[in-house]
Amino acid sequence: MRGRPPQIQNDAILDAARDVFLEEGHGATTAKIAQRAGVSEGILFYRFKSRSALLAAVIERETLPPVELRDLARTAADSSFEENLEKLVTLTLRSVQKASPFIGIAESSPRSDEVLKLLKNNPNPPPKIVVELIAGYLVEEMRLGRIRKIDPFVVGRVILGSCMDFVRAQHLLPLRGDEKAFTHGLIDLLLHGVAKPPSRQR
Numbered sequence: 614m615r616g617r618p619p620q621i622q623n624d625a626i627l628d629a630a631r632d633v634f635l636e637e638g639h640g641a642t643t644a645k646i647a648q649r650a651g652v653s654e655g656i657l658f659y660r661f662k663s664r665s666a667l668l669a670a671v672i673e674r675e676t677l678p679p680v681e682l683r684d685l686a687r688t689a690a691d692s693s694f695e696e697n698l699e700k701l702v703t704l705t706l707r708s709v710q711k712a713s714p715f716i717g718i719a720e721s722s723p724r725s726d727e728v729l730k731l732l733k734n735n736p737n738p739p740p741k742i743v744v745e746l747i748a749g750y751l752v753e754e755m756r757l758g759r760i761r762k763i764d765p766f767v768v769g770r771v772i773l774g775s776c777m778d779f780v781r782a783q784h785l786l787p788l789r790g791d792e793k794a795f796t797h798g799l800i801d802l803l804l805h806g807v808a809k810p811p812s813r814q815r
Contacts, residue, residue, distance in 0.1 A: 623660060623670075625650055625651070625652075626646070626650045626652065626657060626660060626661070626667075627667075627670060627671055627674055628650075629646050629647075629649035629650035629651075630646045630650070630667050630668070630670075630671050631671050631674075631675060631715075632649065633645050633646045633649055634668065634671060634715065634718055635714060638718055638721070639718050639721055639722040639723065642664075643657055643658070643664050643667070646667070663727075664724075665722075665724050665727040665728045665731060666731055668715075668718065668719060668722070668728050669719075669728050669731035669732050671715060672712070672715045672716065672719060672728075672732060673732065673735060673738070673739060675711055675712055675715050676708070676711070676712035676715070676716075676739035676740070677739050677742070678704075678708050678739065678742055678743045678746055679704055679707065679708060681700070681704055682701070682704045682705070682708070682743070682746050682747075683746055685697065685700065685701060685704075685746070685750045686746070686749045686750040686752070686753040687753075689750060689753045689754055689757065690753075690757060694754060694759045694760065694804075695800070695804060697750070697754070698800045698803055698804065699796065699800055701747065701750065701772065702772060702776070702796050702799050702800055703796060705743060705747070705772055705773060705776045706776045706779070706780070706792070706795075706796065708739075708743065708776075709773070709776045709777050709779075709780045710780055712739070713780050713781070713784075717784075719732070740773060743769070743773050744766060744769035744770055744773055745766075745769070746769075747765070747768065747769035747772055747773070748765035748766045748768070748769045749765075751763065751765035751768055751769070752765050768803070772799070772803075775799055779792075779795050
């Protein structure tokens with residue numbers, strides 16, 4: 614009778630996989646990951662079934678939103694709307710920056726279709742969670758009477774999409790402006806919009 618595999622924390626394997634994928638890209642081998650984690654390849658495959666499943670698990674963990682973003686709705690009244698927006702955009706941008714290298718590895722992998730299919734099978738993928746958290750925060754701001762009635766999910770997608778575009782463009786294009794300029798520009802847009810206020814009649 615086969616014995617049960619020894620108790621190995623999944624986080625230890627995912628930590629090792631994260632580091633090896635960052636060092637070697639999609640060329641990272643399960644043998645190297647298992648060696649870094651201090652386990653056999655058999656245990657690695659017992660837990661994650663395939664290299665693609667392991668990469669998908671790393672991506673899902675590394676793209677989870679930070680705790681501070683989860684708490685923003687609860688603590689909204691503690692700061693001004695503008696202060697909260699700065700925190701919101703900064704946290705979202707940091708989250709996207711953290712996830713970016715792993716998304717790049719998944720997209721450039723010879724088995725990218727398999728990895729992306731595994732990620733799509735998650736009913737609550739991290740980008741969806743981020744948009745829901747932003748929307749939940751905005752609902753609280755509406756309850757506090759500090760912003761007008763809006764579709765919070767549309768605004769959540771705008772914020773997440775803008776941050777994703779900025780991070781991707783940083784790798785591809787020599788765009789004007791730095792991270793600080795982007796953050797302040799997005800906050801200004803969210804606070805004031807783009808239309809000029811109507812001129813007052815004398």
